[in-house]
Amino acid sequence: MRIIDSETVKSVLYPGMEIKNYKELCSLLDEKQKTGEAKQIQLGNWQLYFSYRKQGHKFIIEEIFDIPKEKVDGRAQGNHSLFTKDIADNILRAICSGVAEKTNAGTKWIKIVGLANDNYGARKDIPELRSCDTLKPTLNDFYYYGAGAAVKSYLQSAFNYFEKNNLASVSREYIGISRFNEEELEELEMKYDEESDAVIPLTGQELIELYKEKGYSAIEELKEKYFMSFEEYLFRQPFNEDSADLTIKQYSEEEYLKLKKDVADKYKLDLKTIKGREKLFIGMLCQEKLRTLYEAITVVPNRDNVPSSYCSITKKEYEEYQKTLNHKIYEHLSLMTEKRYEKNYEKWQQSIQEELSHMKLKIGTPKPHMTKAYRDGYLFAESVNLQNRMKVMDALIKI
Known part of the structure; x- marks a missing residue:
């Protein structure tokens, strides 16, 4: 539902004002004309800002509220409006x-x-x-x-x-917030390449012996160590919290939503699950080479x-x-x-x-x-x- 600017209401309406019909009132408030249930919701929203009475098709403005009224939510107690x-x-x-x-x-x-x-x-x-x-x-x-x-x-x-x-x-x-500056990234990429080249994959029989000796977790550790992508490798690196070299990236809401969609599609993640959301967040950090990503919310009081x-x-x-x-x-x-x-x-x-x-x-x-x-x-x-x-x-x- 569109939010009306209270100052706009005060500038175009006044108590006792007579408005010919609904169409004219919409024009004054710069609101689209609606029908059915949408129109009833719109009329109810207007009454948070001013009161009126109807006379045929005519609207007669009674009072303009200095502070808009709070919208009453009639849903069952326990919903998000409770506090x-x-x-x-x-x-x-x-x-x-x-x-x-x-x-x-x-x-x-x-x-x-x-x-x-x-x-x-x-x-x-x-x-x-x-x-x-x-x-x-x-x-x-x-x-x-x-x-x-x-x-x-x-x-x-x-x-x-x-x-x-x-x-x-x-x-x-x-x-x-980036984990590394460009110089550090280049050094880590060289180190990653050297470690990857030095890896000698285990044979099938060696994997079986390792499984018997240390269990499945040991094989998973090997996979994590030797078969991870460079992005995953970066994500596992320690970083200095006090480093002055960390850089900041800024994303608009549209850019952030696109990043989420791209990563979710790439890894086919189920975002309805906690595990899926966790993987999405880690995937976003890896792809953008970040150590953390957070939403900054700015509130400017009227x-x-x-x-x-x-x-x-x-x-x-x-x-x-x-x-x-x-x-x-x-x-x-x-x-x-x-x-x-x-x-x-x-x-x-x-x-x-x-x-x-x-x-x-x-x-x-x-x-x-x-x-x-x-x-x-x-x-x-x-x-x-x-x-x-x-x-x-x-x-x-x-x-």
Whole structure:
């Protein structure tokens, strides 16, 4: 739905103004004429900016709103609009008071507003998760529990809210930080060529002996070491975090989306899966010879529509706003995590029982571990137990 500029509305309409018909009102607002349901949505959107009454075909303007009204979302509670205004307010408070810069990576915005703590997005060991045997302490694992994806959706809803209500403009660009300068790239390419030429492939019999002695993992290590592409080789090289030689690439949203599509098509990746998305990200870094690639989101408040009190908030006061929102988010996501676990566990048990019933007719009374449901991953609902899931909530969300 097209966003109307509040100032445009104020410049072309005034209370008591009579407009001949719908066509003329569209022309004044520079809006396309619509029909059916699309027209009803458009009329509802206009009423966020001004009120009117109908007299036959005529529109009579009653009031022009100084600040556009918030669009009411009537969907079931638990959707992405649940915390939208709280998040939007925290972003405006942070920028206007100087607590945060107007440009940040998405993950940093999540931390700034209070949606998660500093562990969120960290590629490092998280002490609180060491006792979770079936978890690796990285952000990607958190997607299994829905919360990682949820907080991103909440943040995006807040950005949409800004533009719909003329509170701020939101722009994006994608920043790629190169791993190496040109001289380093040339040196590494020469080293890669030398190592590749020196490799003597193992014979079939030698591979069999290696498999018997050290297992399949040893063969995989060989493949990784000797048969990787130069891009993969680069991706595995250590880099100096403090190097002054690292360069920055900038991509527009169109360029970034094209890069994603090209890499996904090249490797035939299933982006509906976590593994597919991880491979896509690594593939993009390899192809562009980058060490990291992130989305930089810039929020520029429309200060005419932002409460003046937001500009005088102290850092200590802002921390209270963070904690208040964080508590609401934590309680909601904890409840959703419990419900999701119960649903998955019930589905797993049901699938096993169905297969046991079918198998019983053929082989007597089988054991649960003999079923396809058990083998194919429903066990995840039990092995990653609720206690571990709640530990993840504590480690990554709670401030």
